[in-house]
Amino acid sequence: MLGFSCAHSCETQLLLFYACFYIVLAALFAICMQGLLVTLNHQYPKWQLDESRIGTNPGVSFRPRPDEAEGLPMITYVAANKTSVNEWVTLMDDYLAPYADHTLLPGGGKNQQICDFNTPPAGGKVCAFDVKNLGPCSVSGGYGYNKSAPCFFIKINRIYGWVPEYYDDIEDLPADMPDDLQNHIKELPAVERRQVWVTCKQLTNSEENLIGPISYHPSQGLPSYYYPYMNVDGYLSPLVAVHLARPQTKTSIDIECRAWAKNIIFRGGSRDRQGSLHLTLRID
Incomplete structure (x- = not known):
C-alpha cells in the first residue's frame, strides 16, 4: 500500500x-x-529593395494561368469547343473582376483616381486601370479565344518602393531592343516615353512565322504613374494585353515576353530566367 x-x-x-x-x-x-508582431508594420516591409529577399529585379508574369499549372506555363485549348474556350475566358474574367468592379477592392476602390502622364496620383491615392480600353482583348470580345486569336496579360510583380529607370532617351536605347519598339518610342512625346516596355516574340525554332501579328493594348508599356507601389488600398497592377491575331493552329508555339527598363535585368533560357517569361501556346 x-x-x-x-x-x-x-x-x-x-x-x-x-x-x-x-x-x-x-x-x-x-x-x-x-x-x-510589435516590430512588424502592415503598411510597409521592414526590409526593402536591396535589403529584402525579393531584391530589386521584378519578375514578369502573365494571365490567364490555371492554378494547377506545373512546369512550363501553357495556354492550350480547342477553339471549336465552347467548354474549352470558356475555361480560359472564366480565368480571365476572375482575374479582371477587381479591375472591372471596384467594389471588390479594399475600401470599395475609393482611393483610385484617373491618371495620365501629366496627372500622377495624389497623396494616398492610386491610379485606376481601365479594362474597357483593351481593343480586341476586351471582356465583351471574349479575349479573342473563340476566334483563335487569343489575348494574355503581362504584368511585372510588385516590389515595395521600386521605381523603374526608363528608356526615355531616344539616343540611349539598347542595341538589342526590337526595331519596331525603338521606332515607337521615338515617335512618342518625351513624357510618354516613361514606361516599362513589353515585347513578345516567337522562340520556336522555325523558319515559318508561327506566332503571327502581335499587338499590345492599351499600349505597349506600363506607365510611370503606376510606380512606385506603396501598398495603398485599391492599387491594381497595370497590364499590357498581348493580342495574337493569327497564330498557327495545331502546333505548339514557344513565346518569350520581356520587360524593358534600365533596372530590370534580363536573362533568358530555361534556368534562372529574369526580367522575362516563357509560355507555350497551342490552339487545336
Missing part, C-alpha cells in the same frame, strides 16, 4: 512538473511572438 502511494505521488509530481514546464514554454513563446 505504501509503495502504491509513493508511486502515485511521484506520478502526480511528474505530471505537475511537465504541466508547469509546458505552461512556461508556451508563455515564453507567446511573449516572443508578441515582441515580433
